[in-house]
Amino acid sequence: MPAPLSFAEQQAVFSRLRAANPHPVTELEYRDAFTLLVAVALSAQATDAGVNKATRGLFEAAPTPQAMVALGVEGVAAHIRTIGLYRQKARNAVALSQRLIDAFGGQVPSSRAALMSLPGVGRKTANVVLNCIWGLPAQAVDTHIFRVGNRTRIAPGRDEAEVERAIEDNVPAEFQANAHHWLILHGRYVCLARRPRCAVCPIADLCPYEPKTTDPA
Incomplete structure (x- = not known):
């Protein structure tokens, strides 16, 4: 090396x-910690421009974990079907939203370990959220x-x-x-x-x- x-x-x-x-700044469009978390999770094997196009409508319909769960997997999938692996990503978006409600009071946690406990959230996604929302050198x-x-x-x-x-x-x-x-x-x-x-x-x-x-x- x-x-x-x-x-x-x-x-x-x-x-x-x-x-x-x-x-x-990140080229992903977001409103807050929750929408950034979802956008980054959706961005795997997809371009930021493609994710932004899909999430504009998604975040209008489901700007909170509670609204995302209410929208459901099929509802989320309908918004993001232009993104690769959209069905699995829709399931993850709903599952991580439910996990946020159940374990974190609907708030996005500020620790890497807690973020990585969410469905579909790996180290890279967690680090983006830590950096962009809390300004940590992740x-x-x-x-x-x-x-x-x-x-x-x-x-x-x-x-x-x-x-x-x-x-x-x-x-x-x-x-x-x-x-x-x-x-x-x-x-x-x-x-x-x-x-x-x-x-x-x-x-x-x-x-x-x-x-x-x-x-x-």
């Missing part, structure tokens, strides 16, 4: 990412962050768990709260999987990836 970038290099990388986007590693972390050596790792730990261990503390936002957006729009846009990358000169592309497309 290659060594991560040095502390000074990490400082330079994230200073540039922050300068380009001082206040990064690193939600997806395929974009896994790629960027390894390609740039910001956070090398053999799996998502190793990349998460590498971000926590190596990214300077002042950047931890927004690190996963900067990395996912960089992977989504610049450091693309098949042909990274090195010519327009703000950290190209700090990145060890070779061969770099030369066209901005």
Whole structure:
């Protein structure tokens, strides 16, 4: 496993990412902790744009755990059928809503363990909620962050768990709260999987990836 970038290099990388986007946020649309939790749970193997299109109507019909349970699996499925695995996700949305009512008084908990006790909620989903709602430096590693972390050596790792730990261990503390936002957006729009846009990358000169592309497309 290659060594991560040095502390000074990490400082330079994230200073540039922050300068380009001082206040990064998730591209999922949500109203509160509950709707963010549902949106993130629905986003597995789906695009944020696709999830947003589906959840606009869903959250109008069911903005609370109680309303989601009342809507029922078939009602939820009718709203999200354009999303992959929508039937299982509809079951999870209703089941996690019922669990919130039964175990947490209808409120979204603020601990990772409690969040991960909910149906359909894994570590990545829990970390997004912890970061976006409570501002905790939780690193939600997806395929974009896994790629960027390894390609740039910001956070090398053999799996998502190793990349998460590498971000926590190596990214300077002042950047931890927004690190996963900067990395996912960089992977989504610049450091693309098949042909990274090195010519327009703000950290190209700090990145060890070779061969770099030369066209901005």
